[in-house]
Amino acid sequence: MPSRRLFLNVGVNSTGYHGNSWLAPDAAWDRFLSFDHYVEVARLAREGGFDAVFLSDHPALQRADTSRPLHSLDPIVLFTALAARVPDIGFVVTASSSYNSPYNLARRLSSMDHISGGRVIWNVVSSFNPDIAANFGSAPLPGREERYRRAEEFVSVVKQLWRSWDHDAVDTPAALGDPLWSGDSARPIDHHGEFFDVRGPLNVPLGPQGHPLIAQAGASDAGIDLAGRHADLVYAALLGKHAAREFGAQLRERAAAHDRDPETVRVLPGLVPIVADSTEEALRRHERLNGHADELSLVRAFADRHGLPFDPDGIVVPELFHSEENQQGPIGFTRSLHDLVSAEPLTLRQLARRVDGGHRLVLGTPAEVAEQILDWWRDDVVDGFTIQPPTLPHDLRTFVEQVVPLLRAEGAVTTDYPESTVRARFGLPDPVASAPTR
Amino acid sequence: MPSRRLFLNVGVNSTGYHGNSWLAPDAAWDRFLSFDHYVEVARLAREGGFDAVFLSDHPALQRADTSRPLHSLDPIVLFTALAARVPDIGFVVTASSSYNSPYNLARRLSSMDHISGGRVIWNVVSSFNPDIAANFGSAPLPGREERYRRAEEFVSVVKQLWRSWDHDAVDTPAALGDPLWSGDSARPIDHHGEFFDVRGPLNVPLGPQGHPLIAQAGASDAGIDLAGRHADLVYAALLGKHAAREFGAQLRERAAAHDRDPETVRVLPGLVPIVADSTEEALRRHERLNGHADELSLVRAFADRHGLPFDPDGIVVPELFHSEENQQGPIGFTRSLHDLVSAEPLTLRQLARRVDGGHRLVLGTPAEVAEQILDWWRDDVVDGFTIQPPTLPHDLRTFVEQVVPLLRAEGAVTTDYPESTVRARFGLPDPVASAPTR
Numbered sequence: 035m036p037s038r039r040l041f042l043n044v045g046v047n048s049t050g051y052h053g054n055s056w057l058a059p060d061a062a063w064d065r066f067l068s069f070d071h072y073v074e075v076a077r078l079a080r081e082g083g084f085d086a087v088f089l090s091d092h093p094a095l096q097r098a099d100t101s102r103p104l105h106s107l108d109p110i111v112l113f114t115a116l117a118a119r120v121p122d123i124g125f126v127v128t129a130s131s132s133y134n135s136p137y138n139l140a141r142r143l144s145s146m147d148h149i150s151g152g153r154v155i156w157n158v159v160s161s162f163n164p165d166i167a168a169n170f171g172s173a174p175l176p177g178r179e180e181r182y183r184r185a186e187e188f189v190s191v192v193k194q195l196w197r198s199w200d201h202d203a204v205d206t207p208a209a210l211g212d213p214l215w216s217g218d219s220a221r222p223i224d225h226h227g228e229f230f231d232v233r234g235p236l237n238v239p240l241g242p243q244g245h246p247l248i249a250q251a252g253a254s255d256a257g258i259d260l261a262g263r264h265a266d267l268v269y270a271a272l273l274g275k276h277a278a279r280e281f282g283a284q285l286r287e288r289a290a291a292h293d294r295d296p297e298t299v300r301v302l303p304g305l306v307p308i309v310a311d312s313t314e315e316a317l318r319r320h321e322r323l324n325g326h327a328d329e330l331s332l333v334r335a336f337a338d339r340h341g342l343p344f345d346p347d348g349i350v351v352p353e354l355f356h357s358e359e360n361q362q363g364p365i366g367f368t369r370s371l372h373d374l375v376s377a378e379p380l381t382l383r384q385l386a387r388r389v390d391g392g393h394r395l396v397l398g399t400p401a402e403v404a405e406q407i408l409d410w411w412r413d414d415v416v417d418g419f420t421i422q423p424p425t426l427p428h429d430l431r432t433f434v435e436q437v438v439p440l441l442r443a444e445g446a447v448t449t450d451y452p453e454s455t456v457r458a459r460f461g462l463p464d465p466v467a468s469a470p471t472r
Numbered sequence: 473m474p475s476r477r478l479f480l481n482v483g484v485n486s487t488g489y490h491g492n493s494w495l496a497p498d499a500a501w502d503r504f505l506s507f508d509h510y511v512e513v514a515r516l517a518r519e520g521g522f523d524a525v526f527l528s529d530h531p532a533l534q535r536a537d538t539s540r541p542l543h544s545l546d547p548i549v550l551f552t553a554l555a556a557r558v559p560d561i562g563f564v565v566t567a568s569s570s571y572n573s574p575y576n577l578a579r580r581l582s583s584m585d586h587i588s589g590g591r592v593i594w595n596v597v598s599s600f601n602p603d604i605a606a607n608f609g610s611a612p613l614p615g616r617e618e619r620y621r622r623a624e625e626f627v628s629v630v631k632q633l634w635r636s637w638d639h640d641a642v643d644t645p646a647a648l649g650d651p652l653w654s655g656d657s658a659r660p661i662d663h664h665g666e667f668f669d670v671r672g673p674l675n676v677p678l679g680p681q682g683h684p685l686i687a688q689a690g691a692s693d694a695g696i697d698l699a700g701r702h703a704d705l706v707y708a709a710l711l712g713k714h715a716a717r718e719f720g721a722q723l724r725e726r727a728a729a730h731d732r733d734p735e736t737v738r739v740l741p742g743l744v745p746i747v748a749d750s751t752e753e754a755l756r757r758h759e760r761l762n763g764h765a766d767e768l769s770l771v772r773a774f775a776d777r778h779g780l781p782f783d784p785d786g787i788v789v790p791e792l793f794h795s796e797e798n799q800q801g802p803i804g805f806t807r808s809l810h811d812l813v814s815a816e817p818l819t820l821r822q823l824a825r826r827v828d829g830g831h832r833l834v835l836g837t838p839a840e841v842a843e844q845i846l847d848w849w850r851d852d853v854v855d856g857f858t859i860q861p862p863t864l865p866h867d868l869r870t871f872v873e874q875v876v877p878l879l880r881a882e883g884a885v886t887t888d889y890p891e892s893t894v895r896a897r898f899g900l901p902d903p904v905a906s907a908p909t910r
Contacts, residue, residue: 064642067677069556069587093575095658095675106676108576111552111583118507118556134576137531137607138546145549149507168671169575172664204502220533226610233606237533238544239505 040411040446041418041460043086043126043267043302044430046075049102051306051391051422052323056102058425065426066103072112075427076120082434083442083449085459086124086155088269088420089113093133094165110142117150124456125150126249126267128157131188132181133170136230140195143246144238152243152455155267156192158250158260160185182256187227189248189264194223196245197466198235243455244465253366262288265299266462269420271366272303273394277373278415298462304393305419307403309432316397320387323424329383336386340371346383352376367392393422404440411446478849478884479856479898481524481564481705481740484513487540488863489744489829490761494540496863503864504541510550513865514558520872521880521887523897524562524593526707526858527551531571532603548580555588562894563588564687564705566595569626570619571608574668578633581684582676590680590893593705594630595687596698598623620694625665627686627702632661634683635904636673681893682903691804700726703737704900707858709804710741711832715811716853736900742831743857745841747870754835758825761862767821774824778809784821790814805830831860841871842878849884 048066049055056063065071079087089112092105113125127146129139139156147154160181161167167175176184203219223234250257250265261268262285272278278301286296308323310316317329326332330346337344342354355372357365374380374388389395396406410416423429441447453459486504487493494501503509517525527550530543551563565584567577577594585592598619599605605613614622641657661672688695688703699706700723710716716739724734746761748754755767764770768784775782780792793810795803812818812826827833834844848854861867879885891897 067586067642093579093675095673097658106583107586108580108583108676111548111580111587114549114552115556115587118553133573135571135608138572141531142546142549145544145546148505148545149549149553165671168669170573170670172669204505220535231606231610232608233603235533237531238546 038417039448040407040441041300041302042082042084042441042447043088043124043269043418043420044079044082044084045090045304045420045422046072046079046087046426046430047089048104048106048426050425050429051393052424053098053101053391054323054325055425058428060428061425066106069112069115071427072116073119075430076116076123078427078430078434080120080123080451081449082430082438083447083451084123084421085418086126086153086456087113087116088126088157089128090157091128091130091159092163092166093130093161094163094169096165110146113154114146114149117146117153122153122451124153124155124247124459126155126157126269128159130159130161130166131185132161132176133166134188136188136191137195137232137234137236140192140236141238143192144196144236144241147241147243147246148238152241152457154246155249155456156246157269158185158189158248158264160252178254178256182252182254182260184229185260186263187229189260191223191225191227191230191232193245193248193264193465194225195232195234195236196240198223199239201240201244201466204239240466243457247457247460247462251366253369257366258285258288261285261299262294263292266457266460268299268301270301270303271370271392271394272301272416273370273374273389274377275410275413275415276377277370278303278410280373282416295463300417300460300462302418302420303416304422305407306390306393306395306422306424307429307433307437308390308395308397308424309400309403309429309436310397311399313398313402316399316402317387320390320395320397324390333383333386337382342382344382347381349379350375350382350385390424391422400436400440404437404444407437407441408444408446476855477886478845478879479738479740480520480522480879480885481526481562481707481856481858482517482520482522482868483528483742483858483860484510484517484525484864484868485527486542486544486864488867489831489860490862491536491539491829492761492763493863496866498866499863504544507550507553509865510554511557513868514554514561516865516868516872518558518561518889519887520868520876521885521889522561522859523856524564524591524894525551525554526564526595527566528595529566529568529597530601530604531568531599532601532607534603548584551592552584552587555584555591560591560889562591562593562685562897564593564595566597568597568599568604569623570599570614571604572626574626574629575633575670575672575674578630578674579676581630582634582674582679585679585681585684586676590895592684593687593894594684595689595707596623596627596702597689616692616694620690620692620698622667623698624701625667627698629661629663629665629668629670631683631686631702631903632663633670633672633674634678636661637677639678639682639904642677678904681895685895685898685900689804691807695804696723696726699723699737700732701730704895704898705738705740708739708741709808709830709832710739710854711808711812711827712815713848713851713853714815715808716741716848718811720854733901738855738898738900740856740858741854742860743845744828744831744833744860744862745867745871745875746828746833746835746862747838747841747867747874748835749837751836751840754837754840755825758828758833758835762828771821771824775820780820782820785819787817788813788820788823828862829860838874838878842875842882845875845879846882846884 220235247266249267250261357368658673685704687705688699795806
């Protein structure tokens with residue numbers, strides 16, 4: 035039995051992870067705008083001992099005709115409000131390094147960190163969609179290479195701003211009546227780079243956990259390099275154990291290359307659970323969720339979506355999936371399918387049950403789902419998972435009530451919160467004492 | 473007895489309005505960073521029936537050696553957290569039109585408006601300090617004229633984004649399973665202006681009050697024009713009744729020139745109350761707050777600060793105060809002193825008791841303070857006041873416990889909240905039905 039914990043985050047966007055989740059008959063379709071809905075979801079997550087709730091983001095209206103409303107309320111605002119209502123749990127806040135300014139974002143995240151008592155994790159995204167660019171000026175979306183160069187400088191500036199304060203600046207006001215912060219307890223950063231000029235210091239002192247953690251999800255080379263340099267948590271689409279092990283090794287190597295302790299990077303790939311009383315029922319629920327009456331219909335739609343020939347019992351060859359480092363959209367989803375069928379011979383029928391919405395699908399009874407989670411963790415292939423319940427709150431409640439107790443019984447998770455910050459919970463060191471200042 | 477209400481907002485920055493408020497012996501000096509402190513203050517304000525709490529802002533570290541720490545936690549974040557904890561009361565959120573992007577700000581304020589149930593008021597500022605500019609790029613702070621041109625375009629874009637939705641877009645999802653928002657319930661705005669290119673639509677539908685109210689404080693010609701065009705609430709430094717009456721008339725005239733109903737603009741100038749059991753005690757508290765042992769010392773410091781000759785019992789002539797439309801800093805404070813001594817002959821000794829920190833000072837017993845508030849309101853010179861308690865929470869508690877009951881007894885205020893949004897509370901019309909779309 036390993037002494038390390040299994041970390042669990044949970045995605046809480048909108049009506050659930052699945053595109054059809056807004057059609058769930060047991061909840062109001064317009065709950066994507068309801069604060070009470072998110073409070074219920076976050077409380078459920080806390081009851082289940084999750085380490086953090088997670089919101090992805092997209093600052094533009096998404097109108098896929100057949101999909102749920104997605105990415106409406108701003109993550110900084112929604113998670114700040116939740117932090118004021120739900121204790122203990124962490125908050126993974128997605129915010130773009132392409133369409134924010136470093137000073138405002140550093141300040142807002144640090145303010146959240148103070149108010150929440152040290153529970154903020156910033157998920158850095160560079161934004162890949164031209165619809166977003168059109169809301170922020172006349173310039174077209176920059177290419178990936180430029181966006182990641184900007185992201186790297188952005189994160190570096192934000193960290194410098196956070197660290198422009200000493201730990202004890204607020205603890206020791208000298209004598210009352212003395213000048214405030216007249217020494218160098220808060221220092222300008224005088225940053226002048228390719229994209230940003232920022233003088234500083236920040237106007238918010240260090241918080242309860244020093245400063246927020248950093249999360250990252252990009253799977254391109256540039257994304258992995260950014261994660262290796264800066265990320266405490268990494269979210270990824272990893273569909274098989276082999277690929278997960280390789281990804282973790284690559285990430286740790288990159289962290290070491292940037293003079294970081296490779297054991298301080300936590301990998302929590304996405305995982306979509308479909309839990310039912312029997313395996314058969316879980317298969318049927320998977321089909322219904324996707325709007326299909328039977329397995330063959332599901333498999334055919336899967337083939338169509340990925341441009342694969344419809345041969346349910348033929349083995350899918352890796353060559354059918356190819357991604358290019360210079361493509362516009364995210365490359366992680368395509369690469370993960372390629373890696374999965376490279377490592378395991380899978381028929382189309384089998385493959386359609388291993389992935390949903392781009393992430394690892396696990397379906398079955400509570401025991402079957404728990405076992406698939408524990409398997410990767412016992413073998414030290416990942417540090418945990420980012421659970422993506424297909425519909426909210428329904429599938430999160432099922433997971434908390436039926437799967438979490440099995441994970442607890444194995445000593446993998448705890449539903450207590452003995453640590454006072456999310457940094458301590460993830461076992462990560464003081465950022466100001468330990469890390470290089472850029 | 474007029475049937476209209478007296479509106480009251482209250483400033484809740486940091487440790488209080490007064491520069492020395494962090495030295496108050498009855499509260500921890502570092503409460504400027506404490507969420508619990510702000511919760512206590514907002515709850516007190518709600519108990520007192522205030523219409524809204526107000527945070528000014530300055531996105532740069534302010535290190536005046538002898539002043540309180542000011543403008544640390546971000547207003548959007550702090551007020552979102554408070555909205556999740558304190559019901560009913562409104563939130564005046566200051567955010568800069570020079571150092572935000574319209575899409576992000578429109579979305580964040582709209583998200584707050586949804587989560588708070590329609591309690592958000594955006595206070596538009598153009599930011600006048602070079603320290604701020606240095607945190608947001610290498611360009612120097614633009615001149616006032618350019619900043620206000622940008623502010624006007626910024627507010628116009630934000631309003632277009634808010635109004636890119638129909639009222640009933642979320643009420644009627646057609647039949648479940650039909651395409652979502654496929655008609656023109658959300659429309660691109662396709663804005664292309666001098667400063668901004670924004671396609672839209674916003675990804676947040678209209679909220680409980682349509683969209684947030686708009687507040688404005690600039691006293692320059694450009695500021696008043698911006699207020700006339702867009703502001704629902706106006707904050708100003710108005711030291712005398714004569715100037716207040718003139719200011720209101722000027723503002724309504726400007727609103728009418730922009731095709732607005734002039735009766736829908738509410739003027740709530742700043743007011744600093746110092747309440748004590750006797751007039752003498754209030755005078756002594758005013759001196760102590762400013763770090764002086766007696767009146768002459770206070771008067772001398774006042775003269776020094778404003779560059780006036782020290783002649784305690786000589787009349788101060790208006791020519792001693794002059795402001796220029798093209799000066800860098802805010803011109804409202806200087807102009808308000810000029811207007812006060814033009815309308816009333818005041819000795820230096822008297823003048824030093826009429827203003828503190830730039831705003832109207834009223835000091836005395838609870839009855840004296842209430843009478844000075846009611847006097848302007850009865851004469852219809854203003855719609856209400858933005859109370860600026862010198863120290864928090866102390867002076868707010870005193871005001872709520874001792875002054876508010878007197879205002880209630882006159883029928884000027886209520887401590888109930890019968891209206892469900894801050895727009896309804898201020899008696900303002902549906903913005904989508906009534907207003908031009910730019």
